[in-house]
Amino acid sequence: MDWLFFGEISLAGLAMGGLYALIGLGFVIIYKATRVINFAIGEIMMFAAYLFLAFAGGMEMSPWVALPLAVLGGSVLGGVIEKVMIRPMLGESSISVVMVTIGIASILVGLVEMVWGADPQLLPGFLPRKPVFIGEMYLAPKIAYGFLIGAAVLIVYLLYFRFSRGGVALRATASDQAAAYSMGINVRRVFNLAWVFGSLAASLAGVLVAATGGLSPQFGAIGLSVLVVVIVGGLDSIVGALIAGVFIGWLETVAGAYLGGEYRMPATFAVLAVILVLRPYGLFGTHEIERV
Amino acid sequence: MLKNIFSKGRRLAGIGSIAAALVAAAPAMAQDKEPIVFGGSIPLSGVFAFAGVHLHAGLTDYTTWINSEGGINGHPVKYVMEDTGYEVDRSVAAFKKITGSNTVPVYYGDSTGFMKTIASELNSRGTTLMSGASFATALTDNEQYPYQFVPGPNYTQMFGIILEYIATQGKDGKKPTVAFVYSDTEFGKDPIANGKAKAAEMGIEVVEEIVTKPGSVDVSAEVLKMRRARPDFVVFHGYVLSPINEFMVQMRQMGLDTQFMGTFWSTDKLIINKMGADADGYMGVMPYNYYDSAEGGPMLDALRATAEKSDPEAGYRPTGYMQGWFNAMVWTEVIKRTMDAGKELTAENMAESLASIKDWDTGGIIGIPVTVKDMSFPVGRIWRVNAKEGRYEPVSDWIHLD
Numbered sequence: 001m002d003w004l005f006f007g008e009i010s011l012a013g014l015a016m017g018g019l020y021a022l023i024g025l026g027f028v029i030i031y032k033a034t035r036v037i038n039f040a041i042g043e044i045m046m047f048a049a050y051l052f053l054a055f056a057g058g059m060e061m062s063p064w065v066a067l068p069l070a071v072l073g074g075s076v077l078g079g080v081i082e083k084v085m086i087r088p089m090l091g092e093s094s095i096s097v098v099m100v101t102i103g104i105a106s107i108l109v110g111l112v113e114m115v116w117g118a119d120p121q122l123l124p125g126f127l128p129r130k131p132v133f134i135g136e137m138y139l140a141p142k143i144a145y146g147f148l149i150g151a152a153v154l155i156v157y158l159l160y161f162r163f164s165r166g167g168v169a170l171r172a173t174a175s176d177q178a179a180a181y182s183m184g185i186n187v188r189r190v191f192n193l194a195w196v197f198g199s200l201a202a203s204l205a206g207v208l209v210a211a212t213g214g215l216s217p218q219f220g221a222i223g224l225s226v227l228v229v230v231i232v233g234g235l236d237s238i239v240g241a242l243i244a245g246v247f248i249g250w251l252e253t254v255a256g257a258y259l260g261g262e263y264r265m266p267a268t269f270a271v272l273a274v275i276l277v278l279r280p281y282g283l284f285g286t287h288e289i290e291r292v
Numbered sequence: 293m294l295k296n297i298f299s300k301g302r303r304l305a306g307i308g309s310i311a312a313a314l315v316a317a318a319p320a321m322a323q324d325k326e327p328i329v330f331g332g333s334i335p336l337s338g339v340f341a342f343a344g345v346h347l348h349a350g351l352t353d354y355t356t357w358i359n360s361e362g363g364i365n366g367h368p369v370k371y372v373m374e375d376t377g378y379e380v381d382r383s384v385a386a387f388k389k390i391t392g393s394n395t396v397p398v399y400y401g402d403s404t405g406f407m408k409t410i411a412s413e414l415n416s417r418g419t420t421l422m423s424g425a426s427f428a429t430a431l432t433d434n435e436q437y438p439y440q441f442v443p444g445p446n447y448t449q450m451f452g453i454i455l456e457y458i459a460t461q462g463k464d465g466k467k468p469t470v471a472f473v474y475s476d477t478e479f480g481k482d483p484i485a486n487g488k489a490k491a492a493e494m495g496i497e498v499v500e501e502i503v504t505k506p507g508s509v510d511v512s513a514e515v516l517k518m519r520r521a522r523p524d525f526v527v528f529h530g531y532v533l534s535p536i537n538e539f540m541v542q543m544r545q546m547g548l549d550t551q552f553m554g555t556f557w558s559t560d561k562l563i564i565n566k567m568g569a570d571a572d573g574y575m576g577v578m579p580y581n582y583y584d585s586a587e588g589g590p591m592l593d594a595l596r597a598t599a600e601k602s603d604p605e606a607g608y609r610p611t612g613y614m615q616g617w618f619n620a621m622v623w624t625e626v627i628k629r630t631m632d633a634g635k636e637l638t639a640e641n642m643a644e645s646l647a648s649i650k651d652w653d654t655g656g657i658i659g660i661p662v663t664v665k666d667m668s669f670p671v672g673r674i675w676r677v678n679a680k681e682g683r684y685e686p687v688s689d690w691i692h693l694d
Contacts, residue, residue: 005516012512118341120533122566131545138519140512140542213509214534218339253513261503261514262476 008137009257010250015139015147017249019205022150023222024229024241025157026202032174032236033194035094036086039101042223043108044081044199045206048074049123049215050112052207056124063126071203078199082192105220112217120216127211146208153204154242157197161238166193174236228268232275234285244283327370328363328627328637330355330620331420332400333386338378340402340425342532343557343612347425348373349602350609350616351400357598364624365631373400380405396420397637398623400616404428404478407440414439414639421626421642423619427556429482432666439639441646441667443619444579445693447529450555451487453577453672453691458525458553459494460688468524471500473514473539480506480530483555487527499523504535511535515542518550528554537567540574551575553674559684560611564677572679575687577672580614580657582684589656591621618657625649643667660690 023045030038038044051073055066081104089097132144161167172180173190181187202223210219229248233240248268255267281287332351335344355371363369372394374386383406390396401407401424408430414422415438422440429448431440445453461468472487474480484501491498500521502514518526518539526543528536531554540552552574554563559576567574581587583596595617599609629645630637651661662669670693675684 002520005520008516009513012510012516016510016512113337113341118337118339118345119562120342120566122533122537129541129545138516138546140515141545142538143510143512209510213511213538216339216534253510256504257513257517261505264505 004136005257006254008139009254011134011137011139012143013250013253014246015143015249016253017246018147018150018154019209019245020226020229020249021242021245022154022201022205022208023226024233024245025154025238026198026200026205027227027230028198028233028236028238028241029170029194029201030198031230032238033170034082034086034191036097036101037094037227037235038195038198039098039224040081040105040108040220041198041202042220042226043105044074044078045202045209045223046112046215046217046219047077047108047206048203049206049210049219050116050121052210053116053121053123053215056126063124067126067204067207070207071200074203074206075196075200078202079192079196081199082195086195087188087191109217109220116217118217120214122214123207123211125211140212142212146212150205150208153201157201158238166190170194170197225265228272231282232272234282236286237282237284240282240284325363325367327368329390329394329396330369330371330398330400330623331387331390331394331396332371332373333376333383333402333406333424334373334400335378335402335425336375338376340378342562343425343610344378344402346610346612347400347402347616349599349606350613350618351620352616353595353598353602353613354617354620356602357594358620358624364627369624370394372396376402376406378402380409384410391417391420397627397642398422400424400619401426401440404431407431407437411437411440418639421623421639421646423622425615427668428479429486432668434667437667439643441622441643441664443615443622443669444556445577445670445672446668447483447555448486448490449668449670449693450577450672451483451527451529452490452670452693454527454553454555454674455487455490455494455496456691456693457577457674457688459496461524461551467494467496469497469499469522470525470527471502471518471521471523472498473502473504473526473528475506475530476503477506477530483529506530509535511538512542515539515546518543519546519548522548523550525551525553528552528558531558533558533562533566536563536574537570540567541570544570553577556611556615559675561608561683562610564679564682564684567679569679571677574677575674576684578611578675578684579669579672580611580618581659582611582675583609583614584683585686587656587659589654591655591657593656595657614657618654621654621657622646625652658690660692662692665693 026041048070052066052070055061055069056063085100089100127142127145129141132139132141169185169190173187177187229244230241233244252264252268256264334348335341351371355369358369372390376382376386383402399420399422401422404426407426423443427442427446429446431437431442432446458468474484488498543550554576559578564571626642626645630641635641646664649664653661662671673686673690674688676687678685
């Protein structure tokens, strides 16, 4: 057994898992507050990455200005989607709302193809290119720095939800909407806030993942593959998304390295199947969840 | 400003071409004889649209050109197409619609999936010869697909040409080592088994074989495997851009002096435009001369003049454009040979005409005379990116496989 290789593979997997956790957070925040599974999360990621391309590539802004602008653009998009398309669906069946998010995903793909064309794209380089070594272990610089940025944002999120008024309101709404409403919490505003914050996490992950693997109108498919992460972790569990994200990232990478790239997905879906049998509500999810 | 923002990396040659398509038939109608219809299921939208708009432009411009030359034996040519979104069911529907309202001797298929799906109907109809975007090895099986051909070498033959080149690059009497990296798709897996057999036959060791998801994926773990295998050459197949760029950049960051090569769909300007200086040294097999190559010839000159006329703003025309044009050129040659022999335009007669093509001068589209073998044109050349000049330059002679 080449332990150095195993260590390097594991590091790469954990770092990628950090980005999965960030995308998973986008799913969970929205689901936790509004009980909507947002199938357009991948396309929101894609849209933010294209905004980054426009700002840093087309307008030649500094990438460090373009990055927050693109992430802001993605989160505003999330807020607008909630207000214009999701809020009118309040009270409708969850299947109808899910179909609306799938429709939104298609619209965003079409919009991106119309504006930026169908060519695959590479984002302007903005992460350091010098190889990162932890001891003797090599880690690709884009993955390493992407993980650091993602981790920093995750910590800010966790602190926000734990200590801020907005975070408390969101947790209260998630626990019991009627009670939260009776205590004076503006539940509609919380819904909107959840979409904004969920989209913000996804948008950041979108730019970081696109910086690593490239960008095309089909980029949003990655959002669906991260659905595995949130089902394993529990649809309404932020901690679950974080742990499952890191674990699935590691598992995928190790399976790909030792068994071959074609076994990446089967490995993760095998874990998903086992978890669904043993804990249908996910590792850290709430028992009362109704699946669609 | 807005134009600048949004046009970065954007190709909309298809818009001009769509307009051209609408008018292409106009001069043809002025001629007396019955028009010959070129049909097509064309992916103007969907995942393959980046190439589809250029394939369409190539087909459209060729139609314009051939009509300006008097058509085929006096018959005007009409190009009838539908957008398919690169979806097999829509391609099949387009085929049925177009062939239902026209007599269509030749047809452009947008994918291997569609061409395989439609094969049984094509065989039973016996009216239409088909080629298209696919270079799939399976389609050159004459037993199963007697009325389909590929407009260049099939993917196995592309690997053959690449391996022929690699075999000449050894030092001190040793053959270089090679690694294959391919996508986990039918397209990606196509030439791998045959490629490994060919490499073994030639004494080239395949030191690593990596399968990835297509498109936007993290490949840092796969690059770590390359660091240990240290191949002299990596051959990519089943991609357009990503993750080729990541393999190249990360392997170079690790200090490896590996050389990188690809097949048709990953050997276009897109790599240079998107990767910039990082693309320098990337090589690929290409059966056609590039639009901006130093090569010339009567047909290549006609192609450039027509392209310039149809869309003066477009500038460089990608390899998809060349492919669309060449497809139509082959159809014309096949129809002409069949007519000249006094035969009907049936699939069988046209397939016979195709098989009779020997030492055909393509007027500079391909640099040497070509001979059809098993419904393909097994010829190509290795080209290398000169990032400073922003183009591919030939590094081998034309290689025609036996």
